[in-house]
Amino acid sequence: MSAAEGEKPLEVVEICAGAGGQTLGLERAGFRHRVAVELDANAVATLRSNLHAILGYTEKEAEDAVKVGDVADPHVWDPAQYSDDLDLLAGGVPCPPFSIAGKQLGANDERDLFAWAVELCGRIKPKVLLLENVRGLSTNRFAAYRQHVLDRLREHGYIGEWNLLHANEFGVSQLRPRFVLVALQPEYAEHFAWPTPNLQAPPSVGELLKDLMGSRGWEPELVDEWVQKANRIAPTIVGGSKKHGGADLGPTRAKRAWAELGVDAMGVADQAPEKGWRPKEGAPGPKLTTAMVARIQGWDDIEAEGGTAALARMDFGWQFQGRKTSVYRQIGNAFPPPVAKALGESIKNALQKAGDAQTLPETTDAVLDPVYKLLRAQNRPMTVDQIMVRLAQAGTVLEQPDVERRLSHLSHDFVMSTQARSNGAIAYSLGEFKAFIGQDDHQRHDLFTQHRARIS
Template sequence: MGDLTFVDVCSGAGGLALGLEQAGFEPRLLLDDDELAVTTLRTNRPQWNVLHTDLLDFDPAEHPVSHDVDLLAAGLPRVRSSATARRVDTGLEERLLEAAVYLVHAIRPRAVLIENVPELVHSDVHRRFRDFVRAELDHLGYAFSWFVMNAVDFGVPQSRKHGVLVALRRQWAGAFRPPVPTTREPMTVGAALGPSMAAHGWADAARWAAQADQPAPTLVGGSKNRGGADLGPTRAKKKWATMGVNAHTVGDRVPGPDFVWDPELGRDNMVKLTVEQAALLQGFPATWQIAGLKTARYRQVGHATPPPVGKALGRAVAQALSVG
């Protein structure tokens, strides 16, 4: 088939785009409205065509390079779910979902991939959006697959569920199969972060890693209207505490040789994860550089689609497009 091409909207830190690249896709255009996210993308992939713009303002007619691609991908800001019930609802996330679907009319990709919260797939709250997708895309000749996948099943050391829509033109839709898990035994936090915890000579890194013997709870990036970074809601913080991690903040550096790790003494004697370690828990390579100050960097990481999830989805789409 040659190189498969894609357009990625609301690209963020590039997790979905990186995964698609690993699956053999070549980006024609990426866009995001956050200046730091755009800097992250351009820093790690100078050759990528990255546009600093809001999806709601994007006009494909002004960017013909986006036309007639194999895949339109969108790892969009999360709509409201049980995990974000307290969030002020502005309706922006729903408008971005609809804007991504409207792009299909202009770009006419062979496949569409939208990734969001798992409730998007099955909740009555989001039935209107599912009906909207069918009304907009059915007459254009697309057939749909809605499914939920968990990043932990694809080698990511984190329990993180994704609601996914894959729509393909009907001549390829019958060949599409959702990704099959690639990992039998989940990667644990300790296995993923043990080497980095020991990097500055902390003697207790191995003992900590042995206690952090489970996947991480879902990392949450939070909103720009919130204060500093933390690792998630109360339930997640309690789970982190069982692993000896202070989840109420994000650290500036990994422990040094003099750090005393004793969770029974309270938060000050628990380890703090750094932004770089959070990125490892999202499945980013250690070489991926995130732009900005700590809170903004963590927010980009927490909002990202784990690259291994993007890679699995890309391979599944590529396999379907290779038929016929």
């Protein structure tokens, strides 16, 4: 079991759990799952089998702990059943609404569940909320979205803070930034500290995968030659979605980065190279298997002993269910377990009030988007010139193009009303948040039903 012998584990409800990257990390940090909810049937099968085989749940406990379906569907699960004295609500809500590689539809994307998760937190009142997403959510495009999230959390009685964490700073051999929100009830917030990055760099792709590359007889000298070329950590593993065909290692830029490491990123192999294997003309080297991708994602616990040349490895034995493409997506879309474990340990310390209490800067009223804050506080429409004057009076100087850009961003995620003044100027007023937070009449219901077969 994850918790020490005789110690009552802290309890977590996990939404959008995927194949269990966050699940494994949190369990290793000492949490036990009351329930995990996931849409994809193969990922559900993966979760249930590993809760039983790896994490010590009985078969019935594993079956009961994982619910399959749309996390926002009240017929799938009843959050109120799991809310009593809950320690942690956690999840990796869908990334496409915020991905730089996508359309960045934000609140207008039927896959956006971030705002819904914040309202769920307000309903079931866990001691801590943990949500993670892609780096795109940290950009200026979503400053008002993030501002609204912090404001809503404050209204629900939480102190929230955003942070960008890099997986390679926590032992993962991959450039994988993740934007993380942690929100705590005040009595625990003063004991929270973000996890400290490792000082030692993770092993290179070659060092990490050497034994797997040579596992089927590929000549040792060729394996060593490949290891020398694969001398850096990996680019971000891209799991992709059901919209975009089979498994490969990402867009053109990522494929070029993989080629520099001697990896053919045009697909995923069924097996490691065998004796006599040589790359086809034009290919930079072998393809990775799903087992190799899983190791890069952190499903093996890697610790360097005396430098990265000697590796102590714990293979958790996590088995993924489904065909190769589904397995690759489950792995590629996951939150790396070592990062989840580090966050879980920091949250556990806060819940146990370990260390001295501190006054945190996030207890002040954070301003991520001053235009949003100003319009939200006003009861009347304001022109761009009026916005600039009011902000300047408050000590924030923005030029006209910046104000107009922020207004454009706001119009994507909030209802924006406009009025034409007699002098031709346009006055703006900010309306309700467009995001799905559980409304019966929200467009998300129709869009989700329409696109469900392609949502992953």
